[in-house]
Amino acid sequence: MAKDTIESSAAVAPAVPEAAGVPVVRAEGIRKSFGDNVVLDDVDLTVDAGEVLVVIGPSGSGKSTLLRCINLLEPIDSGQIFFDGREITTRGVKVDQVRQQIGIVFQQFNLFPHLKVIDNLTLATRRVRKIPRAKAEPRAVELLRRVGLEEKAREYPHQLSGGQQQRVAIARALMMEPHVMLFDEVTSALDPELVGEVLIVMRDLARSGMTMIVVTHEMHFARDVGDHLIFIDEGRIVEQGKPAEVLDQPKQERTRRFLRRSLQLAESLEELTVQEVESDKEGGRE
Numbered sequence: 001m002a003k004d005t006i007e008s009s010a011a012v013a014p015a016v017p018e019a020a021g022v023p024v025v026r027a028e029g030i031r032k033s034f035g036d037n038v039v040l041d042d043v044d045l046t047v048d049a050g051e052v053l054v055v056i057g058p059s060g061s062g063k064s065t066l067l068r069c070i071n072l073l074e075p076i077d078s079g080q081i082f083f084d085g086r087e088i089t090t091r092g093v094k095v096d097q098v099r100q101q102i103g104i105v106f107q108q109f110n111l112f113p114h115l116k117v118i119d120n121l122t123l124a125t126r127r128v129r130k131i132p133r134a135k136a137e138p139r140a141v142e143l144l145r146r147v148g149l150e151e152k153a154r155e156y157p158h159q160l161s162g163g164q165q166q167r168v169a170i171a172r173a174l175m176m177e178p179h180v181m182l183f184d185e186v187t188s189a190l191d192p193e194l195v196g197e198v199l200i201v202m203r204d205l206a207r208s209g210m211t212m213i214v215v216t217h218e219m220h221f222a223r224d225v226g227d228h229l230i231f232i233d234e235g236r237i238v239e240q241g242k243p244a245e246v247l248d249q250p251k252q253e254r255t256r257r258f259l260r261r262s263l264q265l266a267e268s269l270e271e272l273t274v275q276e277v278e279s280d281k282e283g284g285r286e
């Protein structure tokens with residue numbers, strides 16, 4: 001099975017879950033605390049095959065924890081998470097196998113500094129899936145071409161810009177043929193002029209049919225690429241809907257405040273005062 005998919009290296013799009021109509025990811029009533037700190041409080045979400053779910057929210061609202069729970073990097077306290085129709089938060093689940101099918105890319109690229117780009121891509125497939133180098137490399141080259149970096153295959157991460165490294169990290173995650181890709185603020189650490197090239201790669205991935213959950217502050221991306229948007233604050237989903245609807249006509253005061261602040265910070269500092277920002281923060285804790 002794996003052999004066939006690797007050989008057909010042009011077919012980069014992920015396998016669609018067997019049962020059509022079954023969401024790729026479904027979470028019900030997720031709760032997660034660190035000590036007394038309730039970080040996720042009764043979170044439900046559904047991501048259908050080929051859909052892009054965008055998650056926005058202030059710093060510390062639980063966005064990264066949500067992705068880490070879906071990826072089984074963090075155990076949840078209660079609730080259920082289903083992946084391709086099967087519950088993955090139950091006993092006896094082979095965590096490593098599930099994780100192989102859930103790609104995740106972080107703000108920090110986490111490439112192996114001592115390995116060439118091509119070896120960063122092929123290492124996991126060679127080690128975990130026991131795919132020989134000669135079979136893994138053509139797929140790696142195909143994926144590098146897809147992210148515009150075929151020519152960098154023999155270079156080391158430090159020879160690349162941040163945007164290029166992040167594109168390598170995306171290609172590396174795709175090597176495992178994930179059924180869903182999770183992105184955690186993958187452009188937040190980049191210089192502004194490098195953000196676009198990473199967003200373009202993510203947009204093209206979405207267009208190719210990849211199912212994605214994207215935590216981002218890039219509102220243009222959310223609007224243009226997202227199918228559904230969730231605004232999360234203090235571990236709760238405050239508001240959700242079509243990205244354009246939530247961004248243009250937020251119903252909740254909390255959402256309006258968050259958007260007003262982030263959009264203003266992006267476009268103009270003129271009308272903002274530090275007092276207003278501080279009172280916004282307090283308002284969010286009422």
Ligand SMILES: Nc1ncnc2c1ncn2[C@@H]1O[C@H](COP(=O)(O)OP(=O)(O)O)[C@@H](O)[C@H]1O
Pocket residue numbers: 034037039057058059060061062063064065066
């Ligand atoms: N491993 C951890 N141990 C203890 N607290 C954590 C841990 N990870 C996150 N938190 C806390 O959980 C809350 C949400 O964090 P996080 O999910 O990183 O938010 P976001 O990604 O929205 O900024 C924060 O209060 C953070 O301090």
Ligand SMILES: [Mg+2]
Pocket residue numbers: 063064065184185
């Ligand atoms: Mg985070």
